[in-house]
Amino acid sequence: MSQVDFKNFEWNPELIERYNLAGPRYTSYPTAPQFTDAFGSDDFQAALAASNASQAPLSLYFHIPFCAKICFYCGCNKIATGDTSRCAPYLERVYQEMDLVQQQLDSSRPVNQLHWGGGTPTFLSHQQMRELMAETGKRFQLRTDDQGDYSIEIDPREIQPDTLPLLRELGFNRMSFGVQDLNPKVQEAVNRVQPRALTEDALHQAKELGFRSLNLDLIYGLPHQTPETFAATLEEIIEMNPDRLSVFNYAHLPERFKPQRRIKAEDLPSPEQKLIILEESISRLVDAGYVYIGMDHFAKPDDSLAIAQREGRMHRNFQGYTTHSDCDLISMGASSISQVGPTYAQNHHDTEGYESAIREGRFSTLRGLKLSQDDLLRRAVINQLICHFEIDGDAFAQEHGIQFGSYFANELEALAQHEKDGLLQRKGNHLIVNPAGRLLIRSICMVFDAYLDQQGLGKAFSRII
Structure with a gap:
């Protein structure tokens, strides 16, 4: 080349x-391998209390670990289950965790950013979604002017016709849609069959409802991908006209992530092919008018992320690039990581460990670090x-x-x-x-x-x- x-x-x-x-990837510095179990629940509690002196606004993250189906490429902390009843006890612990946080924080600090991730947040029933947002509003100063960044990760396969209207009603104004690839052969190989129409219909509905900064996620390096097939997917994605795009590299680590053992190494594109895919994808997206933000991210020039980069206001944390550099990030749920002042704190990875600690009335801090x-x-x-x-x-x-x-x-x-x-x-x-x-x-x-x-x-x- x-x-x-x-x-x-x-x-x-x-x-x-x-x-x-x-x-x-520097979503934190020092990076997660530096976190230590010498930093525990009491340390996180002290960090929360100390953060009030700054009066910084808040960013809240909620990890919903449940998925209806496993995508074979996934390395996220998730639980694949068809049993929706498992959400109820988990949410009860999340509410208790919010109580613990509220005891330490000045409740007048505004929540300028909120994000539900997973897993698949829309695995929750509509009533559970309403309840989670209502319980959050009881404990924190949620914005009611639609000027905060309130976002959620969406699997278009797991929503009903009235799901997006509900989310807009609850205050969400940003969304990220998982797509990964539109080629049927690739989709079948990774156990994520998702016709274009599902994604496109959800995207159009979200725009009509007034959602802004709609993001689509793609992954290159999946089985059966070639430069030609991925280029075809990219053309379809550009036609959908999302505000932001994330184009992630698939890292095949079957020894670490059990679902990846269902992917045959011989079906993966070669390193040379992956580089061609990346080169051609970046070139095409820039030609289509997207700004290369950095790492895996692209945005339209008028998107808030591109504007923040031009104005020197962009920041990077565990959620990737963000426009909210002044917020303390408080994360709830299993495996979630908080960034409060000069500290990081990570919850237990497994739901059992997480729920056990919360039931005992203490934070579920597995490890962390004071910088x-x-x-x-x-x-x-x-x-x-x-x-x-x-x-x-x-x-x-x-x-x-x-x-x-x-x-x-x-x-x-x-x-x-x-x-x-x-x-x-x-x-x-x-x-x-x-x-x-x-x-x-x-x-x-x-x-x-x-x-x-x-x-x-x-x-x-x-x-x-």
């Missing part, structure tokens, strides 16, 4: 081959680079009270090769990621990660591309 310029980034196969190593001052500085640098592709070290130094050039002297020296290869340019303490470096931004961020070389944690992550 020849070098290709995609407007705001550049495809350079030689550099991709050289820098395509394993590395974190050091060095962690906070590096987190700020990495967030700036991965969201905005540049950092003004002098302005950063003034804001944080350090000498940027001396504090990060080793890192700046390590970036000399990146600079020589054209991934970035350095003007004093001002680092600017070049178009060729945007696709490899994780490699640049890894230079500022104090833990990778120290403990060899790069082996715990998937490849950058």
